[in-house]
Amino acid sequence: MGIVIRQSIKTAVVTFAGVFLGLIINLLSIRVFEKTDLGFTQNLIKASMLLCYFAILGFNSTLVIYGQKYHREHPKRASFLTISIIVPLLSLTVITLLYFIFKDKVIHMYHSGDELLMARYYILFPLLTLLVSIILWMEGYLQSIYKTAIQSFAREILNRLIYLALIFLYAYHLINFDTFIWWYVLLYLVPIVYLAYFIYRFDGFKFGYTKGDFTNREILRIISFAFNQTFVVISAVLIIQIDTILIGPLAYNGLEAIAIYGTAAFAISVIKNPIRALSLSALPSLSDAYQKAQLKKLRANFIKSASVMQLLVLFLSVGILLCANEIQYLINLLKPGYESVSHIMLILLIGHVIDVLGGLSLEVLTLSKYYLYNTLFSFSSLIVIVILIYNWIDVYGLQGVAWASSIGMVMYAVLKSVFLYRKLGIQPYTVNTLKIAGISIVALAACYFLNLFSNPICNMFLKGGIYSILFLGLSMRLKISEEFNELVKKYLPFIK
Template identity: 40%
Template sequence: MGIVVRQSIKSVAVTLGGALLGALIAVLSTRFFPQDQFGFRETLIKASTWVTYLANFGFGAALVINAQKYPPGHPSRPTFLTLTALIPFAISLLTCAAFFILYPFIDDFYSPADAAYVKEFFPLFPILTLLCSGILWMEGYLQSLHKTALQSFGREILARIIYITLILLFGFHVINFSGFLWLYVIFYLVPFLFLIIMAKRSGGFAFGYEKHLFSVKEIKEIIRFAGYHMLTEASTVLIATVDVFIMGMLLGFDKVAIYGIATLAVSLLRNPTRMIGKAAIPTFTKSYNNGDLKGLRELYQRSSLNMQIIAVAMFALVYINIDNIQEIMALIKGGYNEIKPLIMILMVGQLFDMVSGFNYELIGLTKYYRFNFWIAIWLLAFVLLLDYFMIKSNGLLGAAWAVTIGLIAFNIAKSWFLWKKMKLQPFAIATLKIFAIGAVAGIISWILPYMFNAFIDGIIRSSVFGLLFWYLLFITKVSSEVNEITHNIIHKRRLY
């Protein structure tokens, strides 16, 4: 558990830094971009992100899980890395070429004004997809080595610093919108090269091919395993992004901009728990492969408990500051009045997703990994229908409710399956204590009088909540990790 805690702390620290940069991106984007340009940018990013999971063909997940069998120094490792790199690279090229099949149908999906954006910048979709596929593979490699903090730095810090720089250049008219988009895509090379350098420094990053080391049957099994993960990941990501695609077609890119700010705010709060999951997967895999189900159960429950602490804290921080968020958005730029209800609805689904633990990750590394695919497919069909009809009838709020309902259904199904097959579940008596502590700290922080302005009020209100929440966790001894970190800070002046 020690390495998971260390990597989780490092990754969460990096991710929180990235969250601050992400918040700055949201502010600057709202201030400088017209809503139609902002909405198209969000569509470009989300569409390329989704296709990336098809292009990578699940080999990021295959690396994380199967690389445990071929650690640095293992004679089969260079051949394994070569296979898991060349296959997704070839598939990525084919996937990017397939983009151009859709070009003749653009006018059928979008309004004339929005279709003009898609046509003008159409080449960026396959280029961004190819670069993101390479980054996804490198992230999987570093994750397999328990280097999640380095992986996070490339995505959460380095890429966002570049992003902010480009937004400022656009905002001060140094570059136009076309220049911004092209530079944004090209500069994805920077985090990609950074991850390669970090991988080479970590050892074991060597390629080669010896035919006799892997039989055709073993190669097929790796591809089959990766393929199931690709379908699962692509379906899961599409569940979270299909609302934006449908919204762009039904409502236009200007509405995508409003919804994009809300989803960005929610995703920034979701990222710390995602990093804990990535840090835990290699250790989960090792325990499962060694048949240590008792150790796996303990690790799963402790990791889930820590995830629940962060989930409740993030949820409460959003709700006690929701009026401040709306006020700040109004100061930055008008036309974003729907942000408050959108964030409140989306956070309900995210809270349910986060407190349900790492059920998706754990199922994915067991012999039951196919379940993730089938449940994702069924849920995707459900969410597609729900999104279409709810967006048509209720606009942006309908999209938010569709995502929230989908997340709740998804996690109920996964938690039920994990309990049925492995007698594992993320909840304990401590879960109730965490919710109670969050409620007490949240209510006390919420009833504080408004102070000066939205910025100062947000800082004071959040600080009161954070200190009170941590203190109550410490004195109730809900989490051994919280108490250990607190003890280390007080007595050793370090986190771990």
Template identity: 25%
Template sequence: MGIVQRQGLRNTIISYAGLGLGFVNTVLVLPKILEPQQIGLTGVLAAIATMLAQIAAFGFGNMGVRFFPYFRKPEAGHQGFLPFLLSVPLLGFALVAVLYLAGKPLVMSWYADEATDMVLLDQYYFWGLVLALFVLLINLWDAYLKGLYHTAFSSFTQEIVLRLLITGGALLFAAGYLDFHGYVLWYIGASSGVAVLLIAYTAFVGELHLRPASVASVRPLREMLSFGAFALLGNVSGVVISSIDSLMVSSKVDLDAAGIYGTAFFISTALVLPFRALYKIAFPLLADYWKSNDLPRMADFYQRTTRLNTMLGCYLALGIALNLDFIYAQMKPAYAAGSATVLILLAARLFDGITGVNGLIVVTSPRYRYDLIFNASLALATVLLNLLLIPHLGLTGAAVAAAIALVCINLARTWFVWYSFGLQPFDRRVPLILLLAAVAGGAAWLVPFVHSLLVTMLLRSTLLTVLYGGLLLATNAEPQVRETLQKLLRRSRSSR
């Protein structure tokens, strides 16, 4: 667990710093400066770019992490792995670009009911493709750095640098130095800057090996391409599950609703940042466990990460839910329509975190093909649920559809991992952590409104933190809490 602790600690610190910046962006900057329609447009462009990038990648992000351990040989430039990792996705992007541009009339017809939305989308349609290229490069380089166990810098650029650049662009827009067109170009340029930084960092650490080599001499080409094809279908399904709601809200309602939904979606995303920090290092580690067939260590890692995710997830979910009034008070009034959406998505994301790293275990296992069945089925269900619920429930319908998708896919994966490999994420401490969180959350919820939303937020958050932390220490529900506190106390004493 040494490398997990070191990289995980760095990623956690970076993720929490990114959480703070994300809060500033979502609550204090963008909704104060931009109208819901404008945020909706950038959200739609980001969703389009993400989907195009995943299709073009042909699953090579997952393939890179899965097979890199077989190529890891620094003195030989990792045997031509990086050029291979880039070549197929870039060819795929060229094909995707042709199809995307040719399909513009069809896409625009989805927004025919809203004339102003059509004008905006028509103006920025091509820029969605440009953004997709940068997203593709970021994803590929992130996968390569994962294989090298250089995850902290990648997290830093995506969680902090990117958000700082977006914040800077919004402030320039507010000050009148940029018009909205300039802001959109800045928004896209921020992703290009992150891609350049990742490439430069790879060169700095001496891992920018661009000399082609015969990768088939290391692993069969057919095996890697086959894995990539299955990962592609799985990734596209995952993107559909996570992004189709924004696209369908924008087309079935309007860009204003998409902006409100996107803001609510990001608020709920604050819950998963510590999960993502852990998963960045868990992915290559699980690949190594499968390579050595070390199931006992994998089982221990599975349960430890589940306990940690449960503890952090409950705290963050309660902290956000209890203070939604304060959060939305910092925005333009129109955004408060997304409060119910936040609560639904928080519950779904908490369940996603509690079920642990089941998805990564399946994807890195010899039975990775079964994950495609789960993802494809849930992607189809997500689209159908959105078609059914959004026209009747609007934003709430999209949130319910996303929640059902997350819960179902995690139930299916958890059962599959247990049935296939005898691994399950829960021990007796998990129900105890949930009980302690419910007690602390209930007590904080009973705090009445006091003077102002800020004072009420501080009182509720303080009570939640003190009571939840005290109960965790008293019961030792998560041993790492007590161990961490003891280490801090020892360091404090030794520094005196």
């Protein structure tokens, strides 16, 4: 697991670079785009990303898990890969048809002013769904052969560099919004080519079905597993994205509200993306331990990864809490109309931090025979979120939506953790958890009142810098994670 953790944290380094690019993108987007255009762009991305999970039917996760069984030297690998790509292609065809069958109904869900944008660029929704589905399949394949850093670079760096370049072109009036949004979607071909190049470099990527490799029953078992993964993944994704998706049709200001809420929700990606990098890297190892019935190894790997996740999530979330006022000041400088961002951001953090503190509970449940329970937990929490949003959005506005999302996330996290402990005897909380919580409190208390400059932005850099050194230094001193310590010493030698 040490190798996996080191790879995970290295992948997280790439992800942090992506988060930094994402921060620049978000700030520039607030500055250069009208709220309606920004809201439409975020709506396009969220909706297409969600539907691509329906299109791929869980075969990206199936590649990771079954890929350990049908490894690169396995005689049935070509047949397995063929099955894993044909079914999603058929599903993608159906999804595309449904896009056009329900086109009018989807467009009329939005307010009159927003309908024009939805109608004008509706074709981009199925197109982006297609391109992202291809990328998801490729990512699943690379994860199955332990090449997570490659797919992380494509997702976190390459995509964002392209996005950033287009924003600069738009900001300097070299392209209009029409050109921007079309090129944003079409340039997803670049990461596809990038991923394809690396996939072809490694042995074991081959297609071709040999009759007799799989019985009909075995094929149905693979497809059934993939379908179950679909429900697991979609329910988990919906919990994170349903708030933003419902805002467009339900909020009185539609796409503009999405722009405000999406800016606040970026804080979630700051903590979720590095955690996602860790889970992607750890999943093959967890899968291997479970399939070999090595429960002791599974528990050890789970606890090690949980310590790193808890360290990362508290470091990032407490840092955001520390600088929340300064972040809001910076956003207000860029453009008026985003004054509620910091409040929404902090509300959203509550639920997602509690969820991440539970470790890779979703991943372990997905691997186990109890995977359908995760679907039950997530859909139950999802129903709670939807009901609360419908009842609170008109009364409490976007903060009501944020509270609904956070309450649902806490419910989901508690259900997963309690069930996992009762059935497998696995739980993520150790003495290290208390140490990390103590470090967070000490670092926050030491830096919270460090307002030495009249300029809030200068204070943000001062507090953020001292906080980072203090938090990381204490984490190393208390030896929360040996692998984490090794990487800090290697890349940040000034922190002792």
